[in-house]
Amino acid sequence: MFPVDFPLVDETDLRAASEKYLLSLESRPKNEWFQSSKTSKLEITANSIKWLQLFEGDQTKCSILALHPPDDPTQVVALYLHGSWWCVNDIIRTSCKSRTDLLPVQSLMERVIMFLLNQVIERPSQEETHFSLHTRTESAKLLWRDGQAVGFYTVKHKGSLYDSWSSSCYSMPVLDTVLVRRSWRRQGLGHKMLSDFCSSFSSEEVLGISMPLSASMVAVCRHFLYLNEAQRDRLYEVEAPGGWTQRRNIWLNIQLSRYLLTVDEVD
Structure with a gap:
């Protein structure tokens, strides 16, 4: 399954889960890595994470956590959804055959x-x-x-x-x-x-x-x-x-x- 196939989540829960993850990141006993491709991986640190605003003119600031290379914050490698990091190309995929x-x-x-x-x-x-x-x-x-x-x-x-x-x-x-x-x-x-x-x-x-x-x-x-x-x-x-x-x-x-x-x- 892919993120779009999971049970519905609202933006409040999404934000709360992301904030909880950020708070726990520095206290983790060992380094965490994201496999960005078959040949490379990216260390997950506070310096490689940023918030992305989803909507225009959004007063409540619905945002999601994005993972980027530490030397290039303009890139987005993955998003934090449903308690895990998902690469961008997997987020736009679906396992639901009726979604066509x-x-x-x-x-x-x-x-x-x-x-x-x-x-x-x-x-x-x-x-x-x-x-x-x-x-x-x-x-x-x-x-x-x-x-x-x-x-x-x-x-x-x-x-x-x-x-x-x-x-x-x-x-x-x-x-x-x-x-x-x-x-x-x-x-x-x-x-x-x-x-x-x-x-x-x-x-x-x-x-x-x-x-x-x-x-x-x-x-x-x-x-x-x-x-x-x-x-x-x-x-x-x-x-x-x-x-x-x-x-x-x-x-x-x-x-x-x-x-x-x-x-x-x-x-």
């Missing part, structure tokens, strides 16, 4: 997986968009393939608040973040998530995708809209919260060559 395809994110462990995909495993290059932390209530779906999470997308729902300091609300459902792991790209998964988003809100006349569209997302949209003529008048690139002056039709702008198209990196 696109499934709604519901548990804390699934949000941990989103965090890892977003902030650790698929850290963007200089040419790619850097996704910020998501909120704890962000509506999302994880994409599962061959016993592992390979991507996700998030949605801002119509009527939900745009920010915490004004009364502005989204005027339509908006596809906010789409991520596919690099090793799984060019297999139609970006297209699959966009199609799922559109079919999930079939009663809505218009749908949005957060501005600005990356070149890879433009390529996904171009392919999707070429095959789905009925969606061409529905999909808009929107600046939050998506009023009429904050949206532009994606298909029209593709036809007018207003996007820079490159080799598809998401689909």
Whole structure:
């Protein structure tokens, strides 16, 4: 079993277990090591552990313990979950055969997986968009393939608040973040998530995708809209919260060559 397959745990218990572990670390009679690969291991000390905040704008500061090389705190080798250290690649895996395809994110462990995909495993290059932390209530779906999470997308729902300091609300459902792991790209998964988003809100006349569209997302949209003529008048690139002056039709702008198209990196 992997962390996502364990009984549900809430963030209070997760934090309490992590704090208890930290307190006991210095009093342990012998050094503790983590096998980071088949050929190397990492000593677990206070200098190789840090707290990672999971959610954006989180007042309660839901955090998890992360293990990193002592000389590079920007790396994340493992997380402390369910009383043990788990390597990053195992945390995004599952032994549950029914966990396949696109499934709604519901548990804390699934949000941990989103965090890892977003902030650790698929850290963007200089040419790619850097996704910020998501909120704890962000509506999302994880994409599962061959016993592992390979991507996700998030949605801002119509009527939900745009920010915490004004009364502005989204005027339509908006596809906010789409991520596919690099090793799984060019297999139609970006297209699959966009199609799922559109079919999930079939009663809505218009749908949005957060501005600005990356070149890879433009390529996904171009392919999707070429095959789905009925969606061409529905999909808009929107600046939050998506009023009429904050949206532009994606298909029209593709036809007018207003996007820079490159080799598809998401689909």
